Amino acid sequence: MKHRIVVLGAGYAGAYTAGYLARQLHCDDFEITVVNAEPDFVERLRLHQLAAGHELPHRPLAEVFAGTDIRLRVAKVTGVDADARTVTVTDNAGVDRLEYDTLLYTLGSTAADHDVPGVAEHAFHVAARPAALRLRARLDELGETGRVLVIGGNLTAIEAATEIAEAHPALRVGLATSGELGGWLGPKARRHLLRAFDRFGITVHEHTRIERVTAAGASAADGTVFAADATVWAAGFAVHPIAAASGLAVEPNGQITVDRQMRSVSHPNVYAAGDSVFVLGENGHPLPMSCASAGFTGTQAAATIIGDLTGRGIKASALPYVGNHISLGRKDGIFQLVDEDARAKPGALRGRSAARVKSAIVATSAWAISRPTFGKPNHRYRSAGSRADSRETATA
Numbered sequence: 001m002k003h004r005i006v007v008l009g010a011g012y013a014g015a016y017t018a019g020y021l022a023r024q025l026h027c028d029d030f031e032i033t034v035v036n037a038e039p040d041f042v043e044r045l046r047l048h049q050l051a052a053g054h055e056l057p058h059r060p061l062a063e064v065f066a067g068t069d070i071r072l073r074v075a076k077v078t079g080v081d082a083d084a085r086t087v088t089v090t091d092n093a094g095v096d097r098l099e100y101d102t103l104l105y106t107l108g109s110t111a112a113d114h115d116v117p118g119v120a121e122h123a124f125h126v127a128a129r130p131a132a133l134r135l136r137a138r139l140d141e142l143g144e145t146g147r148v149l150v151i152g153g154n155l156t157a158i159e160a161a162t163e164i165a166e167a168h169p170a171l172r173v174g175l176a177t178s179g180e181l182g183g184w185l186g187p188k189a190r191r192h193l194l195r196a197f198d199r200f201g202i203t204v205h206e207h208t209r210i211e212r213v214t215a216a217g218a219s220a221a222d223g224t225v226f227a228a229d230a231t232v233w234a235a236g237f238a239v240h241p242i243a244a245a246s247g248l249a250v251e252p253n254g255q256i257t258v259d260r261q262m263r264s265v266s267h268p269n270v271y272a273a274g275d276s277v278f279v280l281g282e283n284g285h286p287l288p289m290s291c292a293s294a295g296f297t298g299t300q301a302a303a304t305i306i307g308d309l310t311g312r313g314i315k316a317s318a319l320p321y322v323g324n325h326i327s328l329g330r331k332d333g334i335f336q337l338v339d340e341d342a343r344a345k346p347g348a349l350r351g352r353s354a355a356r357v358k359s360a361i362v363a364t365s366a367w368a369i370s371r372p373t374f375g376k377p378n379h380r381y382r383s384a385g386s387r388a389d390s391r392e393t394a395t396a
């Protein structure tokens with residue numbers, strides 16, 4: 001019987017890692033199944049653009065994995081039982097249970113609501129494609145007179161607010177954040193950011209903690225009420241509760257606890273990568289949820305899985321955090337590098353050249369994920385079990 005590898009999630013970490021595994025592991029010994037809720041690879045980095053009205057390229061996973069021997073299962077994962085080694089999925093045909101020998105958990109994250117009342121019922125977000133499409137439809141409905149309130153002061157809030165303001169110049173866009181808008185940026189980058197918000201006519205409410213969202217807007221801790229026709233919740237990401245309910249060891253925030261090689265510390269046949277995993281980077285700080293972290297942790301997870309299953313040495317991949325690339329609409333941006341302690345460096349690339357760098361990074365990531373086997377070594381390693389068997393056969 002083949003060794004069953006099941007990969008949950010085909011986003012930046014999962015699609016890349018599954019392709020890599022398919023390229024390196026022999027299909028006579030290993031069977032790789034990828035489960036994803038959507039039939040397409042979704043460019044999450046561009047969902048604020050989708051919400052603002054831009055079109056994203058269609059990237060069917062069936063094409064992404066064509067010729068790889070990967071079995072694609074389009075279904076929603078509803079549960080994992082790490083002790084029984086099973087995954088429960090639902091699709092149009094109903095509920096099904098998949099058994100695995102090795103699991104790679106890369107289900108990513110969603111918008112964090114921080115338990116603020118009304119967010120789930122009334123707020124929009126851009127952390128997943130269906131949600132971004134709902135916001136897009138709402139913005140289209142608003143026509144020329146609407147008020148949009150974005151909650152959050154970090155990367156996604158900044159990108160969402162500027163993209164919406166640029167694509168819908170007639171809408172009145174505001175942003176409320178509990179801290180300072182882009183307060184972590186270096187001085188030059190922050191000045192550039194505030195100038196861009198000014199140019200787009202986005203009203204900024206700093207030091208404003210939103211405590212409730214309603215159908216008519218949001219209210220802050222100090223009693224201020226913000227009227228809005230669309231409230232966009234962009235106050236960080238949270239992982240899906242599936243890992244915490246699975247019996248796997250998780251951190252207080254639900255991210256899977258792994259060793260340096262991305263193996264679950266409680267169930268060594270389970271590996272995790274991307275937003276779902278908690279791991280310290282080279283700088284000693286937890287790796288941020290980002291596309292780059294998904295790439296680094298995915299590369300390490302692939303190397304570890306191959307090593308564990310074939311008996312080969314496991315190479316340590318670097319886990320760096322170098323900075324943030326932030327789009328401010330389609331023609332402006334900031335590329336902020338950070339130092340070895342994750343603090344912003346004083347200078348930053350700004351303006352149109354930063355926007356070009358950002359577009360190039362986004363396009364290159366999508367290109368690489370859409371061709372997950374491109375340029376990868378085609379070793380087709382046999383399993384440690386089958387190599388041991390063949391040695392036994394040879395010496396018998």
Ligand SMILES: Cc1cc2nc3c(=O)[nH]c(=O)nc-3n(C[C@H](O)[C@H](O)[C@H](O)COP(=O)(O)OP(=O)(O)OC[C@H]3O[C@@H](n4cnc5c(N)ncnc54)[C@H](O)[C@@H]3O)c2cc1C
Pocket residue numbers: 008009010011012013014035036037038042044045046047048075076077078106107108109126127128156159240273274275276289290291292293294325326
């Ligand atoms: C609007 C926006 C802009 C961003 N911009 C940047 C940026 O500029 N730079 C950057 O580094 N990061 C950015 N990020 C963060 C980045 O997108 C994530 O860190 C990255 O996608 C994490 O990769 P992942 O593979 O862990 O998760 P994902 O890419 O989210 O992949 C998870 C996959 O799992 C699937 N899935 C989820 N739940 C289930 C389920 N129950 N059943 C089946 N399938 C499921 C999803 O459909 C998806 O395909 C941005 C995020 C957003 C939302």
